Amino acid sequence: MGNDFYERINGMIKDxxxxxxxxxxxxxxxxxxxxTVIENQDEVTVMCSNNYLGLCDKPEIINAGIEALGRYGAGAASVRFICGTFDIHRDLEKKTADFLDMEAALSxxxxxxxxxxxxxxxxxxxxCIISDELNHASIIDGCRLASxxxxxxxxxxxxMKDLERVLKETQSFGTRLLITDGVFSMEGDLAKLPDIRRLSDEYSAVMMVDESHATGVIGNTGRGTPEFFGLKGKIDIITGTYGKALGGAGGGFVAGRKEVIDLCIQTSRPSLFSNSLPPVVAAMALRAVEYLDENPEIVESLHKKTAYLRKELKKEGLEPLEGESAIIPIIVGDTARAIGMARAILEKKVFVTGFGFPVVPEGTARIRLQVSDALSYDDLDHAVSVIAEVFEKY
Ligand SMILES: Cc1ncc(COP(=O)(O)O)c(C=O)c1O
Structure with a gap:
């Protein structure tokens, strides 16, 4: 490989x-x-994880993993249609579909x-595909990978006016796949699901919602934005993750009608050409969905803590973006500033992340806070005082 290549890479990193x-x-x-404890630091208060329900270190879920490790061994060792589908995958998929009021699911x-x-x-x-401009990068890449x-x-x-304009313009297409995040990951706001459903019906579009930051967080029992808006079972396709509120172990899913799931099994390239979710991870994800189903009060507790944090931040004169989710961004503008502020906050033992370009548009860099039910009210008070002190200095 020529030296030019490495010089260019080093130059980019230096810049x-x-x-x-x-x-x-x-x-x-x-x-x-x-x-949690970060290497070379003491314990820090975590205000930036996706561990919304505090399930990452729940003994029930860890034990489900330990048991599955004994029963299934370490890995799946195959793509699914060859020899990589275990009974625990089927159980997880059935539970996920039932939990979300959908016909079927695929992990x-x-x-x-x-x-x-x-x-x-x-x-x-x-x-054609119709997509909200702030949809997650994985949706954008999914669109890029289509034919x-x-x-x-x-x-x-x-x-919604702009969406209707696009729907009018695209009436000559066959399938129109309309995709939105349920909760937008950088803004923390909810999609206007009832309007999108109405427009999808009016213009015969297929509606897909990515519920990664919504499942386990939004709605009284954590069934996401469809529950919040009274649209349970009325979304054509839902995608989501087992790596955020649902236990944090990892994995994702598609849920929808049986024929949609069947087509994904038959043709979707990651199912055909990549190993399945390790059974041990599937077992922890299954236990996490069951746990949430059995303990809906953890969602209410998260909602209360989120409302409390928003209120306390505002009392300190900070201006978080409004929203219903457990994502609370505070815009600071410049990327270097956001990263510098996050570092200063971490020095005071509160772990937050600064997001800047290219993750968010230039000029809208932010400190993004995320609430977890694992945080106590004392943790939240401490975080607010540290964040307010650093914002004051900057
Ligand atoms: C809206 C959204 N979709 C998808 C993903 C990807 O989820 P996973 O970590 O399971 O790949 C994320 C993760 O950040 C997300 O925020």
Whole structure:
């Protein structure tokens, strides 16, 4: 390989460092919870994990993994249609579908995988995809992976007039796959599901919702944005993750009508060409969905803590973006500033992340807080005082 190649890569990294945009990993040494230990630091309060329900270190879920490890061994050792499908996959998929009021579900190794699997599987020549401009990167990549013969349309974020304009423009297409996040991951706002459902019906579009930040978080029992808006069982396709509220172990899923799931089994490339979710992870995900089903009060507890954090931040004069989810972003503008502030907050033992370009549009860098039921009210008070102190300094 020529020296030019490595010079170019080194140059890019140097530029990121000079611009203050270089990201560094924090190596964590204990289970993810309200508090955790980062290498070379003391214990920190975690305000940036997806462990919304505090299930990562729940003994019930860990024990389900230990038991499954003994029963199934370490790995799946195959793609699913060859010899990589275990009974625990079927049990997980049935439980997921039942929990969400959907006919069937199919697991993947992540929701990234699920989104990049299902979208190309469902559309072909003569079809189009219609996507909210702030949809998650995995949806964007799923759209990119669809056949070149599929037309793509993007509507302005949650702008129903713009969506209707696109739906009118695209009436000549066959299948129109309309995709939205249920909770937008960088903004924390909810999709306007009732309007999107109404427009999908009016213009005969197929509606797909990514519930990664919604399942376990939104709705009284954590069944996501369809529950919140009274639309349970009325969404055509739901994708989601087992790596956030649902236990944190990992994995993703597609849920929908039986024939949609069957088509994914037959044609989606990650199912055909990549190993299945390890059975031990499937067992923990299954126990997490069961746990949530049996203990809906953890969702109410998360809602109360989220409302409390929002209230306390505002009392300190901070201006978090409004929303119903457990994602609370505070816009700071410049990427280097967001990263610098996150570092200063971490020095005071509160773990937050600064997000900047290219993860969010230039000029809208932010500190994104995420609430977990594993956090105590004292943890939340401590986090607010540290964050307010750093914001004051900056
Ligand atoms: C909306 C959304 N979809 C999909 C994903 C990917 O989920 P996973 O970590 O299971 O790949 C994420 C993760 O950040 C997300 O926020």
């Amino acid at each position: 990121m460092k000079a611009a203050g945009k270089y990201k560094e990993y924090q190596h964590i040494k204990t289970p993810m919870s309200g508090k 993947y190794t992540s929701c990234w995988n699920a989104n990049t699997a299902v979208i190309p599987a469902l559309v072909g020549e003569g079809d 070149k013969k599929v037309q793509r349309y993007v509507y302005r974020h949650s702008d």
